[in-house]
Amino acid sequence: MNSFLAVFKRELKGYFTTPLAYVFLVIFLFFSGYLTFRQRFYEMRQADMQTFFMNLPLLFVFMVPSTAMRLWAEERKVGSIELLFTLPVTITQAVLGKFFAAWLFLGIALALTFPMVITVSYLGDPDVGLIVTGYIGSMLMAGGFLAIGCFFSAVSKNQVISFVLSVVACAVLVFAGMPTTLNYLSGFLPGGLVGAIEGMSFQTHFESIQRGVLKFQDLSYFVFLMVGWIAACTVILDERKAK
Amino acid sequence: MISAKELRRSFGPVIAVDGISFDVAKGEVLGLLGPNGAGKSTAMRMLACFLRPDSGTAGICGHDIQREPIQVRRCLGYLAENVPAYNEMTVGGFLSFICDVRQIKGGDRKKALDRVVPMCSIESVYHQTIETLSKGYRRRVGLAQALIHDPDVLILDEPTDGLDPNQKHEVRKLISRMSKDKCIIVSTHILEEVEAVCSRTIIIARGRILVDSTPQELKEKHKCSLDAVFRKITRTKVA
Incomplete structure (x- = not known):
C-alpha cells in the first residue's frame, strides 16, 4: 500500500472514530429532506428530484466547509503535521489522500439520501438519467467546495477561521450565478463581464448538469476548480507547515 | 551516515541555526546540548526533512535532504520534541x-x-x-x-523528557543497546544522560557549534562536572 492510500485510509477512518461523521450525516440528511418537502415536493405532483438537488448548493455551502475545516487546521494545531511530513509521504500524496477521503465521505452522505430516490420511484416514474446526472453534478460540486475548504484549512491553524473563510468563498461562487445577483450586476457592469462572472459560478454549471446533459465545459469547470485549489493547497502547505 | 554541511535557517529576523556542520558515523551516539532556543530542534527538524534549510545541506545514508527527502525519511526514525501523534x-x-x-x-x-x-x-x-x-x-x-x-539513523529530540526515573533508565538502556549498529542523534537538557549514553557531544548556542568533543574529554579538559562545563561554555561564549 502506498503512502497515498495509507493517508486516505487513516483519514476516512478518522471521520468515523469521532462523533463528527454521525453528527454531520444526521444534520445533512435531515436538512436535505426537510428543505425538499418544505418546498412543496408533493404539491408539484412531479416524480423528479429537482427540488432535492436545487437545495444542495445552499446546504453544501455550510456542510462541506465543516467537513473540510479540520483536514489541515487540526493537523497543524496539534502538531501531527510534523509526524506526517517526516514520514515518507510527499505533500501531494498527503493532500490528495485527505481530499479523496473527505470526498468519499461526502459521497457516502449523498448515497444515504437514497430514500429520496425510492420515494420518487414509488410515487411515479422518474427519469433515471436525470437522477444520475443530478448525483454526478452534486458529487462534482461537493468536490469543488471541498477543494476550496481544503485550501482554507491549510491557510489557518484555527478551524473556525478556516470554516468562515471557506463558507464565504463557496457562497460567493454560488451566489455569483443566482439570477438576482446577475440582474443586479448587469445594471452597471458590461454584458461580457456579467457573462464571465456567471461562467465562474457553481450555480450555473450545477444547473446545467441538472438538465441531464454532461457537457465538457461543465465537467472541465469542476475539474479545473478542484485541481487549482488543491494545487494551491499544496503550495501553501509547503510554505506554512512549520509555522 | 549523517553529514551536515553549513546548515542555516532563520525565522524572520531570528537566526535559529547559523551554519552548523558535523558528521556522525555508524555506532556513534551524538548528544546535542544547548540552552533553550539554541537551535537544536530546528537542526533536527532540518535533518528529518521537515524544515527546509535556507542554505547548506546534509546527507543521510547517502541521500541529500534537499533533493531526496523521501529516501531520507525512509531510512530515518524521528521523534519530535512534543511527540506529535x-x-x-x-x-x-x-x-x-x-x-x-x-x-x-x-x-x-x-x-x-x-x-x-x-x-x-x-x-x-x-x-x-x-x-x-x-x-x-x-x-x-x-x-x-x-x-x-x-532505521539506520535515529534522531530523537529529548527522548526522555517527561519520563519517570525508571523509564528514563529504560530508554537510555535502549539507546545504548541500539547504538552499535545505528547512528543516533539525541538532544537533551539532562547532562547525566549525555554521560550515560553519548559517545560524542556537540554544544550549540545561538545556532552555532561551540564545542564538538566527547563527554570524557570535556570533563578532563575543564576538570569539573559536565554540568559546570556546560554553564561555563554556554555562558562565556555566548555573552
Whole structure:
C-alpha cells in the first residue's frame, strides 16, 4: 500500500472514530429532506428530484466547509503535521489522500439520501438519467467546495477561521450565478463581464448538469476548480507547515 | 551516515541555526546540548526533512535532504520534541498507520510490532486511544513509531523528557543497546544522560557549534562536572 492510500485510509477512518461523521450525516440528511418537502415536493405532483438537488448548493455551502475545516487546521494545531511530513509521504500524496477521503465521505452522505430516490420511484416514474446526472453534478460540486475548504484549512491553524473563510468563498461562487445577483450586476457592469462572472459560478454549471446533459465545459469547470485549489493547497502547505 | 554541511535557517529576523556542520558515523551516539532556543530542534527538524534549510545541506545514508527527502525519511526514525501523534487513534491503530505509510506488510508487520511493542513497554496501553495516555506513555509510543522500521539513523529530540526515573533508565538502556549498529542523534537538557549514553557531544548556542568533543574529554579538559562545563561554555561564549 502506498503512502497515498495509507493517508486516505487513516483519514476516512478518522471521520468515523469521532462523533463528527454521525453528527454531520444526521444534520445533512435531515436538512436535505426537510428543505425538499418544505418546498412543496408533493404539491408539484412531479416524480423528479429537482427540488432535492436545487437545495444542495445552499446546504453544501455550510456542510462541506465543516467537513473540510479540520483536514489541515487540526493537523497543524496539534502538531501531527510534523509526524506526517517526516514520514515518507510527499505533500501531494498527503493532500490528495485527505481530499479523496473527505470526498468519499461526502459521497457516502449523498448515497444515504437514497430514500429520496425510492420515494420518487414509488410515487411515479422518474427519469433515471436525470437522477444520475443530478448525483454526478452534486458529487462534482461537493468536490469543488471541498477543494476550496481544503485550501482554507491549510491557510489557518484555527478551524473556525478556516470554516468562515471557506463558507464565504463557496457562497460567493454560488451566489455569483443566482439570477438576482446577475440582474443586479448587469445594471452597471458590461454584458461580457456579467457573462464571465456567471461562467465562474457553481450555480450555473450545477444547473446545467441538472438538465441531464454532461457537457465538457461543465465537467472541465469542476475539474479545473478542484485541481487549482488543491494545487494551491499544496503550495501553501509547503510554505506554512512549520509555522 | 549523517553529514551536515553549513546548515542555516532563520525565522524572520531570528537566526535559529547559523551554519552548523558535523558528521556522525555508524555506532556513534551524538548528544546535542544547548540552552533553550539554541537551535537544536530546528537542526533536527532540518535533518528529518521537515524544515527546509535556507542554505547548506546534509546527507543521510547517502541521500541529500534537499533533493531526496523521501529516501531520507525512509531510512530515518524521528521523534519530535512534543511527540506529535493522532490523538483519536488507538496505539495499535496508530502503529499500523505508520506501518502502512512505511510499507511494512504481512509477516514483516507482525514481526516489527512484536519487536517494538515490548521494546518500548507499551503492551498495556496497546488498545487505548493516544489522547488518554500519560506523557511518558505517549513518548514511548512516539519512540515505537520511530523504531518500527528498524532505521539506520535515529534522531530523537529529548527522548526522555517527561519520563519517570525508571523509564528514563529504560530508554537510555535502549539507546545504548541500539547504538552499535545505528547512528543516533539525541538532544537533551539532562547532562547525566549525555554521560550515560553519548559517545560524542556537540554544544550549540545561538545556532552555532561551540564545542564538538566527547563527554570524557570535556570533563578532563575543564576538570569539573559536565554540568559546570556546560554553564561555563554556554555562558562565556555566548555573552
